[in-house]
Amino acid sequence: MSTRTSPATGPEEQRIEVSGLTKRYAEVTAVEGLSFSVEPGVVTGFLGPNGAGKTTTMRMILGLVAPTEGTATIGGRRYAELRRPSETVGAVLDASAFHPNQSARGHLRIYAAMGGYPDSRVEELLEQLELREAAHRRTREFSTGMRQRLSLATALLGDPRVLLLDEPSNGLDPDGIAWLRRFLRSFADEGRTVLVSSHVLSEVQQIVDDVVVIRRGRLVAAGPLAELERSTRPAVLVRSPDAERLTAALRAGAHGAAVSVEAARDGWLRVRGVDSSQLADEAAAAGVRVHELVTENASLEELFFQLTSDDPPRPQGPQEAAGPEPAGTGPAAAQSGQPGRAERSEQSEQSEQPAQTEGSLR
Amino acid sequence: MNHVIKAEFRRLTATRMWLWALVAAVGFGGGLVGLLTAVGPENFDPPMPALESQEGVRSLLGVLGFTVFVPAALGTLAVTSEYRHRTATFTFLFTPRRWQVLAGKLVTFTAGGMVYGLVLTGTAALGLFGAAAARGATVGMDTAEVLLLLLRLAVTMAVYTLLGVGLGALIRNQIVALAVVVGYLYMGELILLMIPGVNIVYPLLPGGATASLTSFTYIADALAEKMSTDAASLLSPVGGGLLLAGYALVAAVLAVLVPMRRDVN
Numbered sequence: 170m171s172t173r174t175s176p177a178t179g180p181e182e183q184r185i186e187v188s189g190l191t192k193r194y195a196e197v198t199a200v201e202g203l204s205f206s207v208e209p210g211v212v213t214g215f216l217g218p219n220g221a222g223k224t225t226t227m228r229m230i231l232g233l234v235a236p237t238e239g240t241a242t243i244g245g246r247r248y249a250e251l252r253r254p255s256e257t258v259g260a261v262l263d264a265s266a267f268h269p270n271q272s273a274r275g276h277l278r279i280y281a282a283m284g285g286y287p288d289s290r291v292e293e294l295l296e297q298l299e300l301r302e303a304a305h306r307r308t309r310e311f312s313t314g315m316r317q318r319l320s321l322a323t324a325l326l327g328d329p330r331v332l333l334l335d336e337p338s339n340g341l342d343p344d345g346i347a348w349l350r351r352f353l354r355s356f357a358d359e360g361r362t363v364l365v366s367s368h369v370l371s372e373v374q375q376i377v378d379d380v381v382v383i384r385r386g387r388l389v390a391a392g393p394l395a396e397l398e399r400s401t402r403p404a405v406l407v408r409s410p411d412a413e414r415l416t417a418a419l420r421a422g423a424h425g426a427a428v429s430v431e432a433a434r435d436g437w438l439r440v441r442g443v444d445s446s447q448l449a450d451e452a453a454a455a456g457v458r459v460h461e462l463v464t465e466n467a468s469l470e471e472l473f474f475q476l477t478s479d480d481p482p483r484p485q486g487p488q489e490a491a492g493p494e495p496a497g498t499g500p501a502a503a504q505s506g507q508p509g510r511a512e513r514s515e516q517s518e519q520s521e522q523p524a525q526t527e528g529s530l531r
Numbered sequence: 532m533n534h535v536i537k538a539e540f541r542r543l544t545a546t547r548m549w550l551w552a553l554v555a556a557v558g559f560g561g562g563l564v565g566l567l568t569a570v571g572p573e574n575f576d577p578p579m580p581a582l583e584s585q586e587g588v589r590s591l592l593g594v595l596g597f598t599v600f601v602p603a604a605l606g607t608l609a610v611t612s613e614y615r616h617r618t619a620t621f622t623f624l625f626t627p628r629r630w631q632v633l634a635g636k637l638v639t640f641t642a643g644g645m646v647y648g649l650v651l652t653g654t655a656a657l658g659l660f661g662a663a664a665a666r667g668a669t670v671g672m673d674t675a676e677v678l679l680l681l682l683r684l685a686v687t688m689a690v691y692t693l694l695g696v697g698l699g700a701l702i703r704n705q706i707v708a709l710a711v712v713v714g715y716l717y718m719g720e721l722i723l724l725m726i727p728g729v730n731i732v733y734p735l736l737p738g739g740a741t742a743s744l745t746s747f748t749y750i751a752d753a754l755a756e757k758m759s760t761d762a763a764s765l766l767s768p769v770g771g772g773l774l775l776a777g778y779a780l781v782a783a784v785l786a787v788l789v790p791m792r793r794d795v796n
Binding site for chain 1: 534535537538541542545546547548612616617618620621622623624625626627628792794795796
């Protein structure tokens with residue numbers, strides 16, 4: 170980081186507290202009764218599908234959007250009441266918020282002057298974010314990655330204690346994402362606060378310690394990611410012409426107490442509490458026919474999808490298409506499945522091969 | 532507050548817009564006035580009072596009043612470009628007390644508008660006296676009076692910059708704001724002037740106040756003659772100046788107050 174020493178502040182000075190936050194527009198309620206806190210020293214992921222209210226919430230925390238109800242404070246103060254706002258909080262909300270005809274250095278010098286920081290700080294950040302070579306170029310010529318770094322440089326001018334980033338990995342190449350992860354980790358390890366939003370869990374999964382998950386402007390889950398992970402249970406998808414008998418047999422069987430069965434579509438059942446061999450054995454013992462058996466590896470992504478899906482329980486028989494996509498996930502969404510996970514296979518009936526559609530959150 | 536003003540001066544000089552503004556000032560000032568002087572107002576169609584008369588000099592320099600759209604547009608851009616390029620987010624993050632941002636812009640762009648006005652009128656003086664000397668014509672107004680008139684025009688430019696900042700803060704959409712500012716200055720008031728009855732308020736409109744401040748009544752008179760209505764009688768130069776300053780004050784207050792509660796999305 171920088172050579173500047175940060176003001177010594179206690180954790181309570183850096184905690185973000187959101188309480189009963191609500192934002193209503195004429196026809197829609199973007200955020201409703203949202204309460205959570207973001208602790209210093211960890212990286213907190215702010216997750217939810219596009220349109221869930223993440224950006225509006227961040228803008229309310231930063232005093233850019235006025236809440237209809239509720240409060241958002243940083244170290245107990247509303248943003249507008251902070252004594253040295255840019256020394257306390259750095260934020261990147263827009264991927265590209267520069268005048269296209271200004272140079273990177275010109276842009277940074279404006280905000281250095283506004284925050285009262287010396288021009289040497291601008292040079293320091295240009296160096297740190299590897300923008301020195303491009304410093305004299307007009308920002309309209311910048312690539313997405315360079316824009317992201319210039320945005321980050323602007324946010325870091327005041328060497329802030331709290332960092333808020335809205336979808337920072339959008340448009341970053343793998344190197345850029347790796348760099349961002351290391352950067353955020355070291356930032357948090359210094360005892361600072363990091364809130365980073367994303368609609369793609371897998372993008373932030375490796376860097377976040379805590380998560381705040383919202384859907385349609387409301388809180389769905391909050392807490393350490395590890396705890397959330399523990400709450401996921403693998404499931405087995407089974408297709409049987411004797412679904413009712415199978416259900417009864419499983420409930421009466423050796424694992425009956427732990428078993429939960431829910432109906433998927435067209436005779437498929439989703440069974441939790443047993444693995445596929447246990448299920449097959451019990452079916453055989455009960456003389457129930459089983460036509461197909463698929464292990465559905467529980468993933469955090471799955472859980473996230475369930476949490477943020479508009480239509481729980483998730484419709485996801487293997488014959489179905491990718492299931493409801495949260496608003497805004499584009500065609501790019503369905504790319505690059507991760508190998509080794511059988512879930513929501515789009516074409517299994519046709520192709521016999523569980524296809525990958527991580528569709529929901531990509 | 533000083534930080535904000537320093538930042539706004541840096542913003543003003545961070546692109547080449549200031550350079551184009553100076554080119555416009557020299558072009559409209561030295562260029563236009565020099566050209567009109569070289570041709571001679573008595574040779575215009577319809578002819579205007581000759582350069583040798585006081586009225587002739589006043590009309591000639593008064594033409595500069597038509598170029599107020601340039602500083603007005605610059606002032607408008609000062610605010611609207613922040614919204615257009617989304618830099619308003621960073622700006623209000625660094626300065627959450629938003630009135631300070633607008634106050635900083637008002638200070639910076641009033642100074643910028645004054646510089647524009649002085650370059651405009653300075654080169655206009657060179658154009659006037661230079662072209663008159665080249666033609667061998669005498670300028671029918673005392674040099675001191677010419678300079679005072681030019682100074683009034685320079686102040687007018689600064690005031691219009693301020694008006695532009697105010698309107699830019701009100702109408703954040705860059706295209707709409709520019710269309711309103713330039714459209715009103717170019718056509719809006721002239722159309723009002725043509726409406727019998729409505730032209731009574733003309734002296735109280737920004738254009739009327741500008742006309743009295745710059746003592747340029749040629750257009751108002753000609754229109755009145757053509758429409759065979761009574762010429763709207765303008766305020767005194769001082770009255771016009773005060774009224775224009777009042778408009779600027781309203782614009783400044785609006786510029787400072789309006790963005791306070793608005794959401795920045």
